[in-house]
Amino acid sequence: MARVRAHGDVIQPPAASIPSRERGRDERAVVEREQEEPGIADRERGQRAIVVARTDAHAAALPERAQRSAVALAELADVHFSILPCSSRSALPLRAPILLFMQVGRFAIEIFSDGVFRQDGGAMFGVVPKVLWEKEKPADELNRVAMEMNCLLIRDTAGHIVVVETGAGPKLTEKSKRNFGIDAPPRLLDELARRGVRPDEVTLVVNTHLHFDHAGGNTYRDGDRIVPTFPRATYVFQRLEWQDALAPNERTRASYFADDFAPLETAGRLDLIDESVEILPGIRLDRIQGHTRGTQTVRVSDAGQTLFFSSDFMPDRHHLRLPWIPSQDLFPLESLAAKKVILPRAIEERWIVGFTHDVPRFGRISEQDGRYRFDEIPE
Numbered sequence: 588m589a590r591v592r593a594h595g596d597v598i599q600p601p602a603a604s605i606p607s608r609e610r611g612r613d614e615r616a617v618v619e620r621e622q623e624e625p626g627i628a629d630r631e632r633g634q635r636a637i638v639v640a641r642t643d644a645h646a647a648a649l650p651e652r653a654q655r656s657a658v659a660l661a662e663l664a665d666v667h668f669s670i671l672p673c674s675s676r677s678a679l680p681l682r683a684p685i686l687l688f689m690q691v692g693r694f695a696i697e698i699f700s701d702g703v704f705r706q707d708g709g710a711m712f713g714v715v716p717k718v719l720w721e722k723e724k725p726a727d728e729l730n731r732v733a734m735e736m737n738c739l740l741i742r743d744t745a746g747h748i749v750v751v752e753t754g755a756g757p758k759l760t761e762k763s764k765r766n767f768g769i770d771a772p773p774r775l776l777d778e779l780a781r782r783g784v785r786p787d788e789v790t791l792v793v794n795t796h797l798h799f800d801h802a803g804g805n806t807y808r809d810g811d812r813i814v815p816t817f818p819r820a821t822y823v824f825q826r827l828e829w830q831d832a833l834a835p836n837e838r839t840r841a842s843y844f845a846d847d848f849a850p851l852e853t854a855g856r857l858d859l860i861d862e863s864v865e866i867l868p869g870i871r872l873d874r875i876q877g878h879t880r881g882t883q884t885v886r887v888s889d890a891g892q893t894l895f896f897s898s899d900f901m902p903d904r905h906h907l908r909l910p911w912i913p914s915q916d917l918f919p920l921e922s923l924a925a926k927k928v929i930l931p932r933a934i935e936e937r938w939i940v941g942f943t944h945d946v947p948r949f950g951r952i953s954e955q956d957g958r959y960r961f962d963e964i965p966e
């Protein structure tokens with residue numbers, strides 16, 4: 588039986604609002620300048636996000652850390668707490684993710700996982716010795732660590748339905764699934780369906796980059812053809828990522844599968860962007876060179892709040908530590924530089940943060956004595 592937290596249990600002290608004159612201060616090139624939100628009156632700036640949280644009936648089946656915060660939470664000031672429909676709950680698989688739903692001004696944003704894949708722990712943590720990283724993330728008998736493939740669903744009051752990341756998708760061969768430690772079917776479409784979203788209703792798809800674990804669900808096999816999973820959506824990628832994905836080299840080849848993205852051009856669903864672009868009012872994509880040349884982050888801003896989705900230059904909370912940089916990153920020193928710009932700003936502006944490969948959660952970053960940490964938005 589699902590347990591839904593009562594209103595009073597989740598109210599937190601108001602977050603400090605950022606005066607509008609300070610927004611845009613300390614701007615740097617990596618994360619593009621904020622523009623003042625058109626149409627947002629000053630009186631609305633201090634308004635906080637609304638978070639709706641619900642618990643999961645199957646929390647006990649989740650890994651320890653997930654279970655610890657099986658109750659989703661919310662910070663917010665003018666908090667509204669509502670109870671989401673739970674009618675489909677009985678159909679949940681045992682390893683259902685914890686669900687989070689956050690309202691950031693006019694945007695309703697959810698984070699969920701498409702599933703788990705596994706990759707070499709040494710590769711995931713770069714120069715960090717195993718004696719350090721395995722305390723944070725235990726390895727299996729093949730020295731692999733398990734990672735969620737997180738996606739966002741963003742809906743606004745204008746009717747846009749945006750999906751960020753599409754997981755590993757349904758086209759992997761048995762051998763690839765074995766190699767990547769994927770032992771369950773992709774969940775993306777089921778997760779969308781549970782939220783009342785059909786594939787033909789999605790208006791925009793964003794991949795932070797085109798590696799298989801982010802772009803695999805973009806397309807599916809229909810007989811002999813590979814076709815877009817979201818037939819009416821525009822798919823938005825960085826142009827540099829598109830170019831590099833279509834012409835991989837010996838080092839990058841294993842991460843890109845052309846069937847995940849090349850058919851989108853044929854279908855006329857492609858929108859390639861350069862650098863920092865506000866693809867919809869309030870939704871910004873910023874190219875962050877580091878993991879690849881054309882990796883992009885996602886920021887959603889309204890009503891004085893910003894939600895930031897990291898991309899793989901900082902795939903989970905462990906990578907907040909500055910030297911913890913995956914060996915897959917093609918430009919590790921630029922990943923480092925990006926962290927040095929983005930993390931102080933995330934703290935100063937109290938961004939709500941979600942990661943690509945952590946347990947699906949929203950949280951905030953803080954810093955003490957030069958060490959950054961991630962706190963899930965508290966119960």
Ligand SMILES: [Zn+2]
Binds near residue numbers: 798800801943944
């Ligand atoms: Zn990834």
